[in-house]
Amino acid sequence: MKFKTLLTTVATSVTMIAVSSAASAQDLDITVTNLTQGLYFTPIVAAAHNGDTQLFSTGMAASPELTAMAEGGDISGLVSVLTNADANTVENPAGGLLAPSTSTNFMLMNDEGNQYLSFSAMILPSNDGFVGVSRWMIPEEAGTYTVYVNAYDAGTEANDEIRGSGAVGEAGMPVPPPLENMIGMNGTGVTMSETNMAVHVHRGNLGDDDMMAGKSDINNSVQRWLNPVAKLTVVVK
Template sequence: MKKLLLGMAMATAFSANAATIDVNITNATDGIYFTPLLVAAHSNNVHLFRTGESASADVEAMAEGGDISGLEALAVGAGASVSANPAGGILNPGDSTSTTLYAEHGDVLSIAAMLLPSNDAFIGVDSWTIPKKRGKYIIRANGYDAGTEANDELAGSVPTPPFIDFGSAGTGVDTEVSNDVVHIHPGNLGDTDANGGISDFDSTKHRWLNPVAIITVTVR
């Protein structure tokens, strides 16, 4: 009986120190697409990325090619509650997706996905502290530069999905990496010359201002 009561007490303590959170992510850009998102609730001693530090190989794979498998494995290995690809693919401009996670009190929320088109830009939320109090909370998420590739904005250097119209024969915006750590992205420059200019991105569609996403977190 004592063992049974102890087990019941432990279960009660666990439920009292855990929370269910609903995460709604809206692509707030006009012409930028999000690759499959990684959303994770985890302990505060784990980081998927850190501003001011060099990007890991897993962050590089996500930011340059939209591959979240390495970051997903990292989060799962750290015991995180993970939602990979909640949108079931690309999240279009203006669209939203939602997912539900389970978190211990003191856990933090991290989110990442590549921004298309870009060389190595990504939407990022780095270890946002999940509130203990129930309610709705808003995160305005920025676009980050992984610092792993020059932002030349040339079609030959970036993923070219069929739903994005690229120009050609651009000469390139940047020829080298000017800041090799994770930092706030300056945004695409682009131009309006589809057959030349400095960029193969369309400046009327592919520029952005931060924030790139509006995230609503509901703690239940």
């Protein structure tokens, strides 16, 4: 009987490893690289969390916390969701905006059960564009892992591409320094509507070549992109 119990325990733990990766804590050395030529990332939130938590899911509506991050770069809502889920969270590792073609490096130690890694940040200039990875399973095996990351649209605000607000529900783009001197002004607005209200792959900034007028305040030769826009490098110790 005792032997049988032991066998069952061994079988269960083998299954657990196969299905849900490491159960014990790991040291993770993480680098987020902004691969773009002309986009800034707002303060990053990164976390190791359990399987019931996720920052976003494509094809699903954005949560209010994701919306606040994607429209204005405010990560406080996502941080509190993660904290409530006992996640291991790192806030703002770059100490502000992550400039084009630069990296930020930080350490994260995950507790047992927090076997998924996520991160996100808003893309500037944009209305509700963001970069992120949601629920990436942390490998059990030590090594260096690379994930190329796409730009998403939260689907919560029309991409009018003109100066405005980063507050949820208010139109226009937030324009913190140094962006205020890099983009145009007096744009009439690219669009008034957003037809896909689920999180989806961003169609890209349109922009125009008129810094003092035109439809968009975005410079079409500087602040456009193609995926991938970021690289996540994770060294599992």
